[in-house]
Amino acid sequence: MNYLAARGPKLQNFVTISLIQLACRITKFGWFDDDRFREIFKEATDFLALASQDHYLIGLKILNFLVMEMNQANSAMPLTLHRKIATSFKDQFLLQIFQISLTSLHQLKSEVPDELRRVPISLALRCLSFDFVGSPVDESSEEFGTVQLPASWRPLLQDPSTVQIFFDYYKVNDTSVSKEALECLVRLASVRRSLFVEDPARSQFLSHLMSGTREILQTGQGLADHGNYHEFCRLLGRFKVNYQLSELLNVEFYGEWLGLVAEFTTKSLLSWQWASNSVYYLLSLWSRLVTSVPYLKGDTPSLLDETVPKITEGFITSRINSVQASFADNSPDPDNPLENAESLQDQLESLPYLCRFKYESCSLFIINIMEPLLQAYTARSRLPASGDAAELSVIEGQIAWMVHIIAAILKIRQTVGCR
Structure with a gap:
């Protein structure tokens, strides 16, 4: 640490990072051996107190890698010992480190180098991503359950500035900062x-x-970046995971918010080639909303009757159009969901709940699409085999989508015991 304080600002970044990682690794392995190993937190905050911007950045990096090291299991350490150390670190220092990240974010909102913004936002993300309950996390999945913050974090979460600072940093032009926000x-x-x-x-x-x-x-700011777009869809998807429909209804501007989300979803469905992996979260939001309607008490309208049918029709239409688009340049999509059972299941997982919400109108919409397709297929199949094979392939692909959609709806109806 003394070496970093004296020479750190003049070192190459990779050298600084390596020294910090080494210090954090040694700290973890000696955590229960001697209390002096825990002084790394105070030493990091000493860097923050120095007038030099370079030292401030080094201090934030030390805290960043310290949180990462404490949260990450090590093959050279028994898992039970890792969890004990992680729990001890969480109880003693994690809240203070998160507070430091928030303070730094507030202090660095003015014109500063991009790197100075990236480090505190990354530190805040590492704190919020900490394994608070000692349960293993599937690193290959984007899904995670409820974040089990300790009760001691409550005052910080109830402070409106905590949420607002991340929305403020989302507006920063640096996409890596906005995505992590x-x-x-x-x-x-x-x-x-x-x-x-x-x-x-x-x-x-x-x-x-x-x-x-x-x-x-309303503004669409930042959503032209695919990373931001994807994370924003994930954010919208979390609303119904953690909150009840009645709570959403009680928000004063619920109607305006729902209309904007519906418009955003419709546009996303039309941009299926660009947002195919993100639409899943939006459809999950809508499916959870409609399945909550039977349990809704009171007379406040949910406004879902007006929006859900349009979204359902938009999804079905987008699937039909995707087949036509994939054959437009005579080169079928290599990522065609019809050729991938797992991808197909993901795309159709939420649709049945949306269809069942307005089953009659949805059925008529499907029939109005299916009948012309069957007629076109029958007419095309009677033509000589030397005809346009691509046209027949498009019709077959569209019918395949409709069959999968109908099967998904019937399957879920059978599962829930509907007649």
């Missing part, structure tokens, strides 16, 4: 409900999240 918001939206003891506090937190996403939906 959205990732932080995804985790904040996933915080356990019981963290908020009183309903008003939870409602205020939800309202702030909805207000921030409403502004993004």
Whole structure:
């Protein structure tokens, strides 16, 4: 640490990082051997107190790699020991480190080098991504459950500036910063409900999240970047995972927010080639919303009757159009979901719930698409084999999509015991 303090600003970045990683690794392995190993937190904060911007950056990097090291299992250390160390570190220092990241974010909102913005936002994300309950995480999956923040974090989460600072950083032109800001918001939206003891506090937190996403939906700022777009879809998808429909309805601008989300979903469906992996989260949101309607109490309209049929029709239409587009240049899509059972299942997972919400109108829409396709297929099959094979392939692909869609709807109806 003394070497970093004296020579750190003059060292190459990879050398600085290697020294920090070494110090953090030694700290973890000696955590229970001597209390002096735990002084790394104070030493890192000493860097932050120095006037030099370079030293401030090094201090943030030390905390960043320290959180990462403590949260990451090591093959040279028994898993039980790793969890004990991680728990001890979490209880003693993690909240303070998260507070430091927030303070740094507030201090660095003005004109500063991009790297100075990236490090504190990355530090905040590492804190929010910490394994708070000692459960293994599937690193290959984007899905995660509820974020189990300790009760001691409650005052920080109830402070409106905590959520707002991440929405502010989303507006930064640096896409790596804006994407990580959205990732932080995804985790904040996933915080356990019981963290908020009183309903008003939870409602205020939800309202702030909805207000921030409403502004993004209104302006479209940053959504031209695919990474931002994907994370924003994940953020929207978390609303119904962690909050009840009745809570969403109680937000003053729920109607406006829902309309903007519906418009955003429709546009995403039309841009299926660009947003195919992101639409899953949007459809999951809508499916969870409609399945909550039977349990909704009170007379406040959910407004889903107006929006869900359009989204359902938009999805079906986009699947039909995707077949035509894939053959437009005589080169079928190598990632065609019809050739991938897992991808097909992901795309159709939420659709049955949307269709069942307005089953009669959805059925008529499907029939109006299916009948002309069958007629066209019958007529085309009677033509000589030397005809346009691509045209027949398009019709077959469109019929295949419709068959899968109908099968998915019938399957889910049978599963839930509907007649």
